Amino acid sequence: MLSRFSCGLAVIGWLGICLLPLSLAIEEGALWTASELAGDGVAGFNDGIGSAARFSFSAGLTAEATWLAGVAFTEDERSVVVVDTWNQAIRQVNVETRAVETLVQAQARDAVGSPQDYALSGVATFGTFVVFSNNWDEATTSQQDPRLEFYDTNFGGRSRVDTSSFPGGGPHGITMVSDNEMVFSQRNAGLWELNYDTREQTHKAGPEVMSDLITGKGWNDGAGKDAQMSEPVGLVATPDGQTVYFVDNSRCNVRRLNVATNEVTTIAGATSGTSTDGSCSHADGDSTTARFKNPVDCALLPNGDDLLVTDSSHTLRLINLATGDVSTLAGTPNEAGLRNGRGSTIQFSSPSGIAATADKIVITDTGNHIVRLLRKTCLPYYILVLGTCRACEVPLCPLGNFRAPCTETVVDAQCEPCPIVKPENSEYVEGVNDCSWACVATHQRTIDGAGCQLKPEEPESGGISDEAIVAIVAASCAFLLLLTAGVLYYIRDMDLSRFFGKKKPAVKEAIEMPKKEDEPQTPVQVAPPISEEEAAGVGPPPVPVDPMVAALNESGFDSSPMQHQAFGR
Numbered sequence: 001m002l003s004r005f006s007c008g009l010a011v012i013g014w015l016g017i018c019l020l021p022l023s024l025a026i027e028e029g030a031l032w033t034a035s036e037l038a039g040d041g042v043a044g045f046n047d048g049i050g051s052a053a054r055f056s057f058s059a060g061l062t063a064e065a066t067w068l069a070g071v072a073f074t075e076d077e078r079s080v081v082v083v084d085t086w087n088q089a090i091r092q093v094n095v096e097t098r099a100v101e102t103l104v105q106a107q108a109r110d111a112v113g114s115p116q117d118y119a120l121s122g123v124a125t126f127g128t129f130v131v132f133s134n135n136w137d138e139a140t141t142s143q144q145d146p147r148l149e150f151y152d153t154n155f156g157g158r159s160r161v162d163t164s165s166f167p168g169g170g171p172h173g174i175t176m177v178s179d180n181e182m183v184f185s186q187r188n189a190g191l192w193e194l195n196y197d198t199r200e201q202t203h204k205a206g207p208e209v210m211s212d213l214i215t216g217k218g219w220n221d222g223a224g225k226d227a228q229m230s231e232p233v234g235l236v237a238t239p240d241g242q243t244v245y246f247v248d249n250s251r252c253n254v255r256r257l258n259v260a261t262n263e264v265t266t267i268a269g270a271t272s273g274t275s276t277d278g279s280c281s282h283a284d285g286d287s288t289t290a291r292f293k294n295p296v297d298c299a300l301l302p303n304g305d306d307l308l309v310t311d312s313s314h315t316l317r318l319i320n321l322a323t324g325d326v327s328t329l330a331g332t333p334n335e336a337g338l339r340n341g342r343g344s345t346i347q348f349s350s351p352s353g354i355a356a357t358a359d360k361i362v363i364t365d366t367g368n369h370i371v372r373l374l375r376k377t378c379l380p381y382y383i384l385v386l387g388t389c390r391a392c393e394v395p396l397c398p399l400g401n402f403r404a405p406c407t408e409t410v411v412d413a414q415c416e417p418c419p420i421v422k423p424e425n426s427e428y429v430e431g432v433n434d435c436s437w438a439c440v441a442t443h444q445r446t447i448d449g450a451g452c453q454l455k456p457e458e459p460e461s462g463g464i465s466d467e468a469i470v471a472i473v474a475a476s477c478a479f480l481l482l483l484t485a486g487v488l489y490y491i492r493d494m495d496l497s498r499f500f501g502k503k504k505p506a507v508k509e510a511i512e513m514p515k516k517e518d519e520p521q522t523p524v525q526v527a528p529p530i531s532e533e534e535a536a537g538v539g540p541p542p543v544p545v546d547p548m549v550a551a552l553n554e555s556g557f558d559s560s561p562m563q564h565q566a567f568g569r
Helices: 004-022 212-216 466-490 547-554 561-566
Strands: 030-038 071-073 079-084 089-094 099-105 120-126 129-136 144-152 158-162 171-176 181-186 191-195 201-205 232-237 243-248 253-258 263-269 297-300 306-311 315-320 326-330 351-356 360-365 370-378 382-385 388-391 401-404 414-417 426-428 437-439 443-445 452-454
Touching (some): 071 360, 079 120, 079 351, 129 171
Antiparallel strands (some): 079 089, 129 144, 191 201, 243 253, 315 326, 360 370
């Protein structure tokens, strides 16, 4: 027989298995639940709290927009900085209070929705600074002016680093590789590194000069200029700054840059093909069979094992860096929508920028003009330790006690008395939490289920007793038997051929009387005459004579005993 401990673990295990298809489970015991952090789904531009604030991300872009609306956590991880692309603004959202404020209004937007209205794209934070990419002239909004801008959140000042000498369409995604160094992508070009203190810019991979754009676009991996790419967009660095992961939007793959050697390697997605042959599509699988549909941005979870990717198929993808396997964690492939929940129940519309901490993921849901938040929670008997759900020990608790969940201060589950004492006329029974109780045999649960009440007595029968029923049945059987006998007697001599189609056989004479001429004639013995004494009544009384015998004697029939025996007398 299984112990309560074994049964409890089995139930918990099956619960986890049942919930897994509906859950965004990146690690064992972890669940991620989506909600709306800020915005109400209507394009606009105003600060406020939660749904009172409005953003405008993707006006004028298609459902498969490739422009990045970046997002990054501040160093204290209490807030995120968001690029509000259409409004040409840098906004800050407090993750706990959901309060939204505008940090920078970069330039006035063009009402006609021309490309300069998406001048801002990537963003990163370091210290008290926010760095963002800006690609258009602030005064005229009519010509390119590619640059990286730095905003000091303490003093409000802005500074810039010009990138106009780089080939391509200006800076795009940004990630910090050290306290003062960053790697950024050039739209339609390659990857570069910038030292904020010295303002020195170093080419890392892809096209380096304008002439390289002719041969620099392609699929090939390699180091420096030998690495081909088409449209690197979002990127993220490992905590040690030695590796940068980035997405190639046009080549529909995810790649890795070794910061020290400048070597570029494709880790998942297509390595050749065209936009019409399935190379840019949605498919889960291993590193060679998985496909992305114009990926936009990426973020690392602190565990260092999982890379998150926002995909233009309206999904959030996960790459296991150890195995290269790719899976869909949230969203319905190729189906835009706005729905919260877990796993496949979540819906996005062109998810773009993404940032992550140990227990929070923030995404700019550009098609819905909303900033979305996914929070990590742990299954029962798991505890969040340094951002990871850790299984805690589950003890065997006696009846009347329950297994209390582990907490940050109590790393293992403990047995504690049941918070609600069982009601009267009940007893504890084995259950999942060992606080289960049931009413005793003579009682039943009350309507509200909180107590036990005496079972009502069954009403006495108002009909005939069992003994009377037996007597009636016996009398009925006797009557039927008598009736059957009477019927059989009545029909014994009836001609039943009319009912059964058969002629009644003739009845043979049981005894056939012999003819007198055939019988031997025996003289009839004549009684001798009586004496005078007999006539006077003296002497023995006469023997009475049977009248039938006398009649037979008169007819000449021998009525001796032998003759009687012959006739069955």
